[in-house]
Amino acid sequence: MRRTYRFYAQLGFTLLVCSFLILPVIMSVMAGVTENFFKGISSGVTLRWVVEVWDLYADTIFLSLVIAIACLACTIVLGIPAAYVLSKRQGRVARMIEELLTLPLAIPGLAIALALIITYGGFRDFRSSWVFILVGHVLYTLPFMMRSVLAVLSTADFRSLEEGAASVGAGFWRRFFDIVIPNCRAGIVAGALMVVTLSVGEFNITWMMHTPATKTLPVGLADSYASMRLEIGSAYTVVFLIMIIPLLVALQLYGQPKKKQAENFDDLEHLESRTAKSAHMRSKS
Amino acid sequence: MEKRELPFLAVLAMPVLAVTLAFFLLPLVRLTVIAGSGVDGLSAYTAVITTPRYLESLFATTVLSAAVTVVTLAISAVAGVFLERNRFAGRNVLISLLTFPLAFPGVVIGFMVIMLAGRQGLIGEITKFLTGDKLVFAYSMAGLFVGYVYFSIPRVILTIMAAAEKLEPAREEAARSLGASPWRVTRDVILPALKPAFIASGAIAFATAMGAFGTAFTLATNIDVLPMVIYTEFTLRANIAMAAALSIVLGIITWLVLNVARSLAGSTVAAAG
Numbered sequence: 265m266r267r268t269y270r271f272y273a274q275l276g277f278t279l280l281v282c283s284f285l286i287l288p289v290i291m292s293v294m295a296g297v298t299e300n301f302f303k304g305i306s307s308g309v310t311l312r313w314v315v316e317v318w319d320l321y322a323d324t325i326f327l328s329l330v331i332a333i334a335c336l337a338c339t340i341v342l343g344i345p346a347a348y349v350l351s352k353r354q355g356r357v358a359r360m361i362e363e364l365l366t367l368p369l370a371i372p373g374l375a376i377a378l379a380l381i382i383t384y385g386g387f388r389d390f391r392s393s394w395v396f397i398l399v400g401h402v403l404y405t406l407p408f409m410m411r412s413v414l415a416v417l418s419t420a421d422f423r424s425l426e427e428g429a430a431s432v433g434a435g436f437w438r439r440f441f442d443i444v445i446p447n448c449r450a451g452i453v454a455g456a457l458m459v460v461t462l463s464v465g466e467f468n469i470t471w472m473m474h475t476p477a478t479k480t481l482p483v484g485l486a487d488s489y490a491s492m493r494l495e496i497g498s499a500y501t502v503v504f505l506i507m508i509i510p511l512l513v514a515l516q517l518y519g520q521p522k523k524k525q526a527e528n529f530d531d532l533e534h535l536e537s538r539t540a541k542s543a544h545m546r547s548k549s
Numbered sequence: 550m551e552k553r554e555l556p557f558l559a560v561l562a563m564p565v566l567a568v569t570l571a572f573f574l575l576p577l578v579r580l581t582v583i584a585g586s587g588v589d590g591l592s593a594y595t596a597v598i599t600t601p602r603y604l605e606s607l608f609a610t611t612v613l614s615a616a617v618t619v620v621t622l623a624i625s626a627v628a629g630v631f632l633e634r635n636r637f638a639g640r641n642v643l644i645s646l647l648t649f650p651l652a653f654p655g656v657v658i659g660f661m662v663i664m665l666a667g668r669q670g671l672i673g674e675i676t677k678f679l680t681g682d683k684l685v686f687a688y689s690m691a692g693l694f695v696g697y698v699y700f701s702i703p704r705v706i707l708t709i710m711a712a713a714e715k716l717e718p719a720r721e722e723a724a725r726s727l728g729a730s731p732w733r734v735t736r737d738v739i740l741p742a743l744k745p746a747f748i749a750s751g752a753i754a755f756a757t758a759m760g761a762f763g764t765a766f767t768l769a770t771n772i773d774v775l776p777m778v779i780y781t782e783f784t785l786r787a788n789i790a791m792a793a794a795l796s797i798v799l800g801i802i803t804w805l806v807l808n809v810a811r812s813l814a815g816s817t818v819a820a821a822g
Contacts, residue, residue: 270731274631281628282646285699287671288664289649295664302669342568345561352558361562365569370804371577372760374776375796378783379576382583382793399572406565436557465654467763472780482763486656489767494669501660508652516645 289505295498313499317488321500324484325507331394331480332463335401339459342402343409344452348444350410351417366407373468376403381472394478400469405459412455416448454519461511481507584793593794603778603795609690610775611802614758617694618751621701626747629709630739644710651703655696655763662687662696662768688769696764701754712746713739745814752810756803775799 295301299308350362368376377400385391422444429439445452467482474483481504488497585591597603632644653661666672666687676684686692716739724734762776770777775795783792 271635274627275635275637278628278631278643278647281624281702282643284665285650285702286646288661291664291671292660342565346565349558349562352554361566364574365565367804368573370756370807371800372762372776372796372803374760374762374779375580375800376573376576378779378792378796379580380572382789383576383579384572402568403573436554440557440561461652465652465657467654467656468761468776471762471766472783482654482656485654485660486763486767489656489660489663497660501657504657512649512652516648 292498292501293505295495296502297499298495301494301498313495314503316496317500317503320492320496321481321484321488321503324479324481325503327394327478328464328481331398331401332460334398335405335463336456336459338398338402339406339409340452340456343406343455344413344445344448346406347410347413347417347448347451348440351414351422365410368403369407373400373404373466374472376400377469377472392475392477397470397473397478397480400473401463401466404466404469405462408458408462409452409455412458413448413451416451417444420447422447450518454515457511457515457519461508461515464507464511580793581797584790584797586790593790594798596791597794597798602773606773606775606778607798609773610759613690613694613697613774614755617697617701617758618755621698621705621754622747622751624698625702625705625709625750626740626743629706630713630743632706633710633713647706648703650699651707653700655700655761655765656767657763658696658700659764659767661699662692662764666692666695690772692768693765693772693774696768697754697758697761700761700764701757705750705754708746708750709743712743716742748810748814752806752814756806759803759806760799 294305296313297309297311298305299310299312346361346365350358380396380400381391384396390396425443425447426439429443434442465482466480467486470480470483471486474480479487485497485500485504488500492500584593597607628647632640632647650658650661664670666685668683668685668687670685670687673683673685676682687695720742721734721738724738729737760776762780765772765774765777766780770781776799779792779795779799782788782795
């Protein structure tokens with residue numbers, strides 16, 4: 265194909281957008297390992313700021329991981345059954361429930377946090393524990409797990425799978441646990457990655473709901489940006505990036521339905537080539 | 550089979566309904582009631598419109614979000630259609646880089662804006678080298694604008710690329726063979742076909758910008774966007790009724806925008822930052 269000037273103009277523009285997004289990331293990585301960012305990288309490379317971040321904020325990192333894992337457990341227990349019920353029922357009540365369950369996405373986190381504080385702020389023990397923050401995270405991430413599982417449930421032919429199982433005597437729970445859940449794996453994995461990524465990065469709800477004893481990673485980040493020197497904020501950002509990158513890579517690998525289609529397509533091709541091969545062998549013999 | 554399953558399905562739906570009622574629906578109702586039961590009673594709701602400070606903030610937030618939406622759509626349309634249409638070495642790297650900031654929380658976006666346009670930022674250094682004057686705009690509405698565009702590009706680009714993938718090249722061929730210029734093909738064939746993707750991703754970008762808090766919080770506490778006003782009402786002024794009323798108004802706006810977009814363009818998936 266001949267590359268026209270239009271191609272290069274668009275390529276140039278896209279590269280510009282790319283550098284707008286990536287240059288600040290590179291800069292903060294550099295600032296995080298530079299002795300003195302104001303003087304530049306020539307002042308020396310150091311891991312001192314990273315160590316300092318660890319000393320100051322290690323607890324926020326652990327708390328974020330604990331909340332993310334607990335949040336994942338909650339969204340699995342709540343979200344998979346919800347998705348299954350919604351895939352089975354098409355009526356108005358089911359649609360209203362679906363609407364209600366996805367509503368937290370349409371409402372700013374600030375409003376959700378305010379509502380929770382107003383309603384449950386009086387329960388001191390609950391208010392001051394990390395479980396309070398967990399509630400907010402579950403509300404916000406549940407729709408992602410639910411939709412991800414629902415997407416798989418509505419593409420695969422579960423009805424005939426289940427009817428087959430029922431005809432050999434499998435009861436409801438047996439079918440749910442042995443047929444439905446294993447076949448939803450792709451959706452559960454994609455949803456789980458979304459849930460963990462969003463929970464680790466959640467700020468809007470968490471900032472309102474946290475107490476000095478329940479600071480998560482993004483809360484610590486805001487704190488360091490506001491009150492620490494630039495190098496520490498940068499080093500902390502680098503720590504956050506290191507945590508989030510494996511999740512993002514996994515999301516790109518397992519999180520896209522497109523990938524799934526491609527796999528099915530590969531299977532089909534494989535099957536065809538095998539049939540062709542056996543036909544070829546037969547004609548030979 | 551359908552009828553007999555109903556009790557089982559009800560059991561499965563029970564936990565999620567209980568959690569949602571207790572921790573979402575009930576708190577929202579409480580929020581609505583509290584907003585109307587402050588010292589000013591129901592007038593907390595009318596104060597949103599009658600008090601200049603709140604009205605100005607509502608206006609500023611809406612204008613900012615609209616501008617962010619338009620600019621993000623324009624940037625993402627050019628880059629997204631280009632990446633979907635052309636195959637070249639390094640294309641996948643570019644896509645990965647463009648979607649990399651997808652999981653950044655608002656606070657980190659704020660920090661990225663400081664890296665770009667802050668006191669020790671890249672733009673400051675470049676302008677100082679070129680003109681001798683340091684251009685610093687991170688800690689203002691302009692910085693917030695840059696941050697929200699940064700935040701929205703990865704999301705919008707993914708939606709537009711997915712839509713551009715489904716375009717039929719045959720229609721463009723036809724237009725071209727009838728003598729249409731590249732510009733007219735873009736305007737009359739490509740853009741109309743991408744309209745649902747524009748509406749869906751634009752609505753999400755707009756709603757997210759309206760409700761976002763982390764970026765503004767990182768950049769400066771005196772940027773008067775609505776979420777910052779709600780935050781100061783609640784924490785500094787302890788005016789809980791007003792904070793509640795403002796957040797309900799904000800919630801209704803974002804919900805409305807997303808719902809109108811959904812009925813116009815099919816499904817939208819929102820993600821507040």
